Amino acid sequence: MPGRQPGLTNESAGHLAEAAPSSRGATRSQVDAAIRSGLLTGRFIPGKAVTIRGLAGELGVSPMPVREVLQRLSAENALEVKRNGRVQVPDMTRDRFEEVLTARLLLEPELAERALPHLTLQDVKTLTALDDDIDQRIVGGDAEAYMRLNHAFHFHIYRASASKVLLPLIDSLWLQFAPFMRTVYGRVGTASLVDQHKEAIRAIELKDSAALRAAISGDIADGMGLLGKEILESATAG
Amino acid sequence: MPGRQPGLTNESAGHLAEAAPSSRGATRSQVDAAIRSGLLTGRFIPGKAVTIRGLAGELGVSPMPVREVLQRLSAENALEVKRNGRVQVPDMTRDRFEEVLTARLLLEPELAERALPHLTLQDVKTLTALDDDIDQRIVGGDAEAYMRLNHAFHFHIYRASASKVLLPLIDSLWLQFAPFMRTVYGRVGTASLVDQHKEAIRAIELKDSAALRAAISGDIADGMGLLGKEILESATAG
DNA sequence: CGTGTCATTTTGTGATCACAAAACCTGAAC
DNA sequence: GTTCAGGTTTTGTGATCACAAAATGACACG
Incomplete structure (x- = not known):
């Protein structure tokens, strides 16, 4: 921790992980x-x-x-x-939600396809482990862990693409809808959650781009399309 | 100008426009x-x-x-x-360029189509005026003015959509490729520039979404695809 | 009990400071 | 001429300060 306070010593150390202390920024x-x-x-x-x-x-x-x-x-x-x-955190509106959904459906299947050639058998194992964990959290009702793991699952695929343009755009989209989805899960629980992770893993094993695109698209529609729409239509504010 | 320097009066006023002095930020x-x-x-x-x-x-x-x-x-x-x-400013690479091109082709026609219902006859007049100005700058060889006006043309369309999600993504993309394109125009000049602005304007007049999508896609391909690719293939660094 | 007003506190913003790391320049040694 | 050591300058970062605007609370008045 770079102790650099002119008039005060760094008392009580705070809650930040005390990781790598040096390095710029x-x-x-x-x-x-x-x-x-x-x-x-x-x-x-x-x-x-x-x-x-x-x-x-x-x-x-x-x-x-x-x-x-x-x-x-x-x-x-x-x-x-x-x-x-x-x-x-901006509150979600119907228009915003629909735009995020559109953008995700345009960008994420594309990036997944670009990642496909770089995905190895080791990645398949990692993704399978993540998906198993996700299934357990869904039945356990742990919404926070579900969101963390679902993000990890998707971005483990996307990051393999080594993308410097599409990946940041998708990053921005996830940051925009995640807080809202959390409130959705808080209302309806996690039990009704469905995904197409297993289809995606299978497509990666077979190196089938079309199937992977379909799995990602379907997963997005399952996760957002079903749940979010109704919530936003019933109440004005998220 | 909010003069608020504790130990120094705001000498020499700087080059910033002396616009609205108050207001937060x-x-x-x-x-x-x-x-x-x-x-x-x-x-x-x-x-x-x-x-x-x-x-x-x-x-x-x-x-x-x-x-x-x-x-x-x-x-x-x-x-x-x-x-x-x-x-x-990050220097352009072949991979980055190709990704920006892909993302633009996915997002910009979509947003243009969404803007179409909101575009009025007044907008057509504005766009026509901008396009005329652009044509003059191209023959005049004023690359900086061309870039400013071309941006104005595209975003006058996009802004009509009142988008809060897609528009910022496209904003980010333009900021990424613009500095590179400027160096391209600096080398090859502006004379070889072609666009499909007139096709876009015509599509807006006719409220023809498919034609507008095609015009925007074609315009992007004309502007980036033709010029940038060769430059990046000949030299490693932009 | 609701409502408007005024003092108090909180908060964002712009500025400046102190420090370390990086970049830069200089000059001696080979 | 090249290279490497040194000191000097520049630069980003984190911290703190001062001020104004906004939010908050207290309290009198209806």
Whole structure:
């Protein structure tokens, strides 16, 4: 931990993992990872204001790196800066939801197909293990773990593509819909969840691009299309 | 200009437009607009380092808002933070170029189609005027003006969609390829430029979605596919 | 009990500071 | 001329400060 406070010693160490202390921008990286993970697993509630000093206090760092990370995430549309400067997780609307769904269906099958040639037997084993874990969490009703593992499953595939353009775009999309989906699972539970992970794994084993595209598309439709639509149609606010 | 320097009066006023002085985050907005516009018109050279204090000095502001804007643009992959902390316009590679092209072809026709119902006769007039101006700049060889106007043409269409998801993704893509395209025009000139703007305008007049999709796709292929590919194949570095 | 007003606190923003790492320049040694 | 060591300068980062706008709470008034 780079102790660099002019007038105050780094008391109480904060809650951040005490990982690699050196390296340029290490604090910002850790804050970034912490908040991103919090968004993806639904630990932030849409509409609830997020304060710089609040987060800085929780993470045991100064407001500076938090400010930069919040700006960063706002640029990815994972957070929203309102006119008065407050930043919050944007609440979902029907239009936004439909756009995210469209964008996912356009981009994710494409990137999965590009990843296919790079996926090895070892990846298949990893994905199978992740999927087994996911199935257990679904019946166990652990929504947060489900979201974390489902993200891990998809991005283990996508990352194999070594993409520098499509992958960040999809990253942004996940950050946008994840907090909302968390509230959905909080209402309807995880029991009704279905996915097409096994179809995707099979397609990877067979190196069948068309089947993989279909599995990814179907998985997206299963996960978002079924659940989210109805929720948004019944109530105005997510 | 919010004069708020504790130990120094705001000497020399800087080059920033002296627009709306109040409002939260006004300085950051101006810095953001200035750098974005600089990227889109190719005033930054890929590979060349961009320094916080340097930009702050040019714009006549403190390093703080520049830092935040640079982080913001890095999150959109318009800039790249290297391991040592330096930030620069990423230089183009063949893979990156191909991915940007793919993403544009997937997203932009879709968003144009969504914008179509909202486009009025007034918009057609605006687009026609822009296109006329573009044609003149092409023969005049003014690459910077061409890039600014071409961006204005496309985004005048896209913005009509009132999109909150697809539009920012496309924004990010333009920021990524614009600086590279500027270097391309610098080499081969603008004389060889062709576009399908007139086909797009005609499709908008007729409210023909399929024709509009085709025009946008064709325009993208004309603008990027023809020029960029060869450049990248001849030399390793852009 | 609701409502408007004023003081207090919280919060974002821009600025400056201190420090370490990186980049840069200089010059001696071979 | 090249290379490597050294010191100097530049640069990003994290921290803190000061200020204004916004949010919050208290309290009198109807």
